[in-house]
Amino acid sequence: xxxxxxxxxxxxxxxxxxxxxxxxxxxxxxxxxxxxxxxxxxxxxxxxxxxxxxxxxxxxxxxxxxxxxxxxxxxxxxxxxxxxxxxxxxxxxxxxxxxxxxxxxxxxxxxxxxxxxxxxxxxxxxxxxxxxxxxxxxxxxxxxxxxxxxxxxxxxxxxxxxxxxxxxxxxxxxxxxxxxxxxxxxxxxxxxxxxxxxxxxxxxxxxxxxxxxxxxxxxxxxxxxxxxxxxxxxxxxxxxxxxxxxxxxxxxxxxxxxxxxxxxxxx
Ligand SMILES: [Zn+2]
Ligand SMILES: [Zn+2]
Numbered sequence: 001x002x003x004x005x006x007x008x009x010x011x012x013x014x015x016x017x018x019x020x021x022x023x024x025x026x027x028x029x030x031x032x033x034x035x036x037x038x039x040x041x042x043x044x045x046x047x048x049x050x051x052x053x054x055x056x057x058x059x060x061x062x063x064x065x066x067x068x069x070x071x072x073x074x075x076x077x078x079x080x081x082x083x084x085x086x087x088x089x090x091x092x093x094x095x096x097x098x099x100x101x102x103x104x105x106x107x108x109x110x111x112x113x114x115x116x117x118x119x120x121x122x123x124x125x126x127x128x129x130x131x132x133x134x135x136x137x138x139x140x141x142x143x144x145x146x147x148x149x150x151x152x153x154x155x156x157x158x159x160x161x162x163x164x165x166x167x168x169x170x171x172x173x174x175x176x177x178x179x180x181x182x183x184x185x186x187x188x189x190x191x192x193x194x195x196x197x198x199x200x201x202x203x204x205x206x207x208x209x210x211x212x213x214x215x216x217x218x219x220x221x222x223x224x225x226x227x228x229x230x231x232x233x234x235x236x237x238x239x240x241x242x243x244x245x246x247x248x249x250x251x252x253x254x255x256x257x258x259x260x261x262x263x264x265x266x267x
Contacts, residue, residue, distance in 0.1 A: 035105040044124055045105035054101040056132055065096040065261045092243035093254040099129045102260035110231050110260050116160035125259045126169035143225040144182040145171040148242045151190040167229035184216035202237035210245040220250035227255045234262040
């Protein structure tokens with residue numbers, strides 16, 4: 001008769017094997033496009049799907065990271081909200097930089113990157129992000145690279161925190177230019193999936209969502225520039241909440257680095 005412990009051990013072994021098989025299949029068959037399942041020479045996105053990606057250019061809005069051909073649905077520098085949430089008059093960061101719009105292979109890579117087995121795609125994204133923005137990033141000087149973390153319960157359940165992973169990879173690239181990884185933020189409660197919520201609800205759910213770690217105040221007194229890192233920027237509700245917590249803890253200048261910019265519905 002099997003004990004619960006031995007069943008749990010068997011289960012853990014099966015999970016490990018699944019991870020290994022998945023990793024192995026990506027090694028031997030790395031040439032599948034994540035978007036259309038066609039042949040992908042670069043290992044993740046075929047030529048057609050890559051050419052359809054709307055990559056960041058210097059024409060994009062440097063504050064809200066919207067492409068130039070889109071109207072600023074929520075308004076640049078401001079997010080118009082009805083009461084009782086109130087009107088946000090100014091975004092708390094000075095600049096935001098995205099890799100691309102949230103569509104096609106970038107969307108697929110972001111969604112896979114939310115899972116542990118998709119971490120290799122997150123690494124692609126951060127390298128591409130760095131290729132696009134290294135010249136800009138290198139001018140910022142000493143700064144903290146801070147992820148917008150998951151709640152501990154989700155990190156525990158999924159065994160992975162996508163923003164923390166992206167942030168650590170970006171910090172590796174950034175370190176010669178003075179960027180240092182810093183996990184200053186803690187999410188104080190678990191939140192529902194924001195993608196299911198309207199803008200107003202997102203701001204309500206993310207209000208006072210973050211706390212800073214004890215060491216953050218001292219560290220921010222030393223270096224007060226922060227680069228917040230998140231995978232997807234939609235309304236900015238989560239990032240605004242995170243940035244506010246850091247400002248209260250002493251951050252003076254905040255930048256936002258995101259992999260994908262969702263195009264808001266025109267209103
Ligand atoms: Zn494709
Ligand atoms: Zn803008």
